[in-house]
Amino acid sequence: MITVIGESLVDIINDPHRAGSTQAGPTQSGPTQAHPGGSPxxxxxxVARLGLATNLVTHYADDRYGLMIEEHLESNGITVIRGGSAPTSTATATLNPGGAATYAFDISWDINGASLPALxxxxxxxxxxxGSIAAVLAPGDHATLTLxxxxxxxxxxSYDPNCRPGLSPDSAAARTQAEVFVAASDVVKASDEDLAWLYPDRTPEESMAAWLELGPALVALTRGADGPVVVTRRGRVEMAAEPVSVADTVGAGDSFMAGLIGGLARLDAVGxxxxxxxxxxxxxxxHALAAYANRAAAITCSRPGANxxxxxxLGSLTGSLTASEG
Structure with a gap:
C-alpha cells in the first residue's frame, strides 16, 4: 500500500477567445475547461496506474468540482481519506490572445476530521x-508533517516541493519548510525551477548535494527537455529527456515522481x-530507475493534460535494467 498526502483541486482554463460552449467539464472543448489536478x-x-494499491489523504467538498475529482479518483481505483470543510480548491488560468496566462487561486488545505483514518x-x-501545497499551506501543513x-x-x-510562488511567495520561509520535509524523507524530487527559486545563489548540483546531507538516500532533479539527474551517496545518473512529440507538459513532473515510486517498489527498495x-x-x-521515471514523464508529455x-x-523496469547493463 502506498499513501499520498496532499491537495486535490480543479484546474480551470479560461480562454475567452476560443469558440464553443462555456460549460465546464473534464472533456469539454469550449472556452472554459475544468480538469482534476493537484500535484499529490x-x-x-x-502510482495507482502502475499497479500499486494507493490511498490519497486529501480534501475536496461535495460540490460539482469535488464530484469531478471523486469520479476521477474512483475510476483509477484510489482509496480516499477526506477531511476539511472548505469548498473544493480551484486554480484558474485565464489566457490572453497570445496564450499567456494570468492565474487566480482559491486554495485551502485542511484535513481536519480525518486525523485518525489518515494515521x-x-x-x-x-x-x-x-509535497506541493500540502507541505506549506496552513493549517494542513502541520498535519501533513505529523503524518x-x-x-x-x-x-x-518521498517529497516533492513543487513550489508555488503565487501561493507562498516568501522564498525564505518556503526554503525552511522544504528542508524540514527533505530531512524527513528518503527520496526527494525537485525541478530545476524549484531549486532556482529556493536557492538562487547556488547551482542545482550544490543544492542536490546539500539535500543529500540532510538525510535522504536519493535526490532527483527534473530539467524539462534536458532530462533528469538522479544522485545518491554511491552514484549519479544523468540522461536526456526521451524524444517525444509534446502535447503539453502538464503533470510530467508528477508522472516522473510516480515512476520513481513505482520503480523503487519493483526494486524492493521501499519500506x-x-x-x-x-x-x-x-x-x-x-540508471534503470531514472530511465523508468523519465519514460513515464515522456509519455505524459505526449498527450494533453495530466494523464x-x-x-x-510504461513497460518493465527489468527491461530498463537490462538495457543499462548491456
Missing part, C-alpha cells in the same frame, strides 16, 4: 509521499526495512 493527486493516479492509512503503508513523521517507523517517505537497500542501489539499478501511463504502457 496526480502522483496518486500515476491508520500511513500506518498500513510501505511508502508515503507528500510523515509517524510513517517513518515503518515506511519510506523502513528496505532503507539500506535504497541506499545501496548499484549504478545499473539507478500518466499505465504499467502496460
Amino acid at each position: 493527486l496526480n502522483v496518486a493516479v500515476g 491508520a492509512a500511513v500506518g498500513g503503508s510501505i511508502h508515503v509521499h507528500t 510523515v513523521k509517524a510513517a517513518r517507523a515503518h515506511a519510506t517517505v 523502513a526495512a528496505a532503507r539500506s537497500r535504497l541506499a545501496d542501489l548499484d549504478p545499473g539499478e539507478l 500518466p501511463p499505465t504499467s502496460a504502457e
Whole structure:
C-alpha cells in the first residue's frame, strides 16, 4: 500500500477567445475547461496506474468540482481519506490572445476530521509521499508533517516541493519548510525551477548535494527537455529527456515522481526495512530507475493534460535494467 498526502483541486482554463460552449467539464472543448489536478493527486493516479494499491489523504467538498475529482479518483481505483470543510480548491488560468496566462487561486488545505483514518492509512503503508501545497499551506501543513513523521517507523517517505510562488511567495520561509520535509524523507524530487527559486545563489548540483546531507538516500532533479539527474551517496545518473512529440507538459513532473515510486517498489527498495537497500542501489539499478521515471514523464508529455501511463504502457523496469547493463 502506498499513501499520498496532499491537495486535490480543479484546474480551470479560461480562454475567452476560443469558440464553443462555456460549460465546464473534464472533456469539454469550449472556452472554459475544468480538469482534476493537484500535484499529490496526480502522483496518486500515476502510482495507482502502475499497479500499486494507493490511498490519497486529501480534501475536496461535495460540490460539482469535488464530484469531478471523486469520479476521477474512483475510476483509477484510489482509496480516499477526506477531511476539511472548505469548498473544493480551484486554480484558474485565464489566457490572453497570445496564450499567456494570468492565474487566480482559491486554495485551502485542511484535513481536519480525518486525523485518525489518515494515521491508520500511513500506518498500513510501505511508502508515503507528500509535497506541493500540502507541505506549506496552513493549517494542513502541520498535519501533513505529523503524518510523515509517524510513517517513518515503518515506511519510506518521498517529497516533492513543487513550489508555488503565487501561493507562498516568501522564498525564505518556503526554503525552511522544504528542508524540514527533505530531512524527513528518503527520496526527494525537485525541478530545476524549484531549486532556482529556493536557492538562487547556488547551482542545482550544490543544492542536490546539500539535500543529500540532510538525510535522504536519493535526490532527483527534473530539467524539462534536458532530462533528469538522479544522485545518491554511491552514484549519479544523468540522461536526456526521451524524444517525444509534446502535447503539453502538464503533470510530467508528477508522472516522473510516480515512476520513481513505482520503480523503487519493483526494486524492493521501499519500506523502513528496505532503507539500506535504497541506499545501496548499484549504478545499473539507478540508471534503470531514472530511465523508468523519465519514460513515464515522456509519455505524459505526449498527450494533453495530466494523464500518466499505465504499467502496460510504461513497460518493465527489468527491461530498463537490462538495457543499462548491456
